[in-house]
Amino acid sequence: MTKTIGLICGSLRKNSYNRIIAQSLTELDDSLQFRWIEINDLPLFNEDLEVSVPEAVSSYKSAIQDVDGIIIVSPEYNSGIPGVLKNALDWASRPRESAVLSRKPVGLIGATPGGLGTAFAQLQIKQVLEAMQVHVLPFQKALISQVHKKIDSDQKVLTDEQTKRYLQQYLHQFIHWVDHTPALD
Numbered sequence: 001m002t003k004t005i006g007l008i009c010g011s012l013r014k015n016s017y018n019r020i021i022a023q024s025l026t027e028l029d030d031s032l033q034f035r036w037i038e039i040n041d042l043p044l045f046n047e048d049l050e051v052s053v054p055e056a057v058s059s060y061k062s063a064i065q066d067v068d069g070i071i072i073v074s075p076e077y078n079s080g081i082p083g084v085l086k087n088a089l090d091w092a093s094r095p096r097e098s099a100v101l102s103r104k105p106v107g108l109i110g111a112t113p114g115g116l117g118t119a120f121a122q123l124q125i126k127q128v129l130e131a132m133q134v135h136v137l138p139f140q141k142a143l144i145s146q147v148h149k150k151i152d153s154d155q156k157v158l159t160d161e162q163t164k165r166y167l168q169q170y171l172h173q174f175i176h177w178v179d180h181t182p183a184l185d
């Protein structure tokens with residue numbers, strides 16, 4: 001059966017490099033379906049709102065529930081996780097006993113014009129996901145440095161062939177992880 005992979009971008013910026021990288025994944029494997037899971041309409045997390053969960057939160061949680069795995073493509077802010085992404089993960093962690101992200105296979109990719117490829121942010125995201133009992137793809141890292149030199153900003157596409165191959169390999173490993181994680185429960 002065709003696998004459906006959800007894509008979450010940790011940047012809300014219109015011309016986000018990370019969104020361009022996430023979009024490029026959709027062209028790397030025809031056997032997969034991809035679905036964007038948007039986080040820009042989510043309110044700031046507040047336990048008071050859980051009494052009557054806002055519609056934006058319910059549809060976000062349903063979108064997570066409906067996919068076989070999720071790839072988060074995120075920038076790094078101040079050596080850490082962007083606030084909008086942390087907010088989205090906190091919403092997905094509630095209520096704890098039926099959290100939609102729990103046991104979901106998740107992969108992490110990050111892109112930056114800088115030189116360290118979002119390594120610090122990924123460590124933090126991983127720590128947060130592990131607290132939520134998410135099945136984060138182990139061992140593999142997908143860190144993209146100097147991203148501005150690897151895309152065509154006008155066309156908003158990834159052009160660097162080496163990065164495409166790198167992402168294709170990551171995607172392949174992630175699908176293998178999606179196929180095998182149920183055995184871990």
Ligand SMILES: Cc1cc2nc3c(=O)[nH]c(=O)nc-3n(C[C@H](O)[C@H](O)[C@H](O)COP(=O)(O)O)c2cc1C
Nearest residue numbers: 011013016017018019075076077078079112113114
């Ligand atoms: C508040 C802020 C903090 C940032 N901190 C980092 C950082 O710690 N490491 C890094 O590599 N880039 C950092 N950057 C630069 C981002 O990588 C860059 O703005 C990138 O384009 C953001 O991703 P996007 O294009 O997907 O929106 C920072 C940018 C902002 C706005």
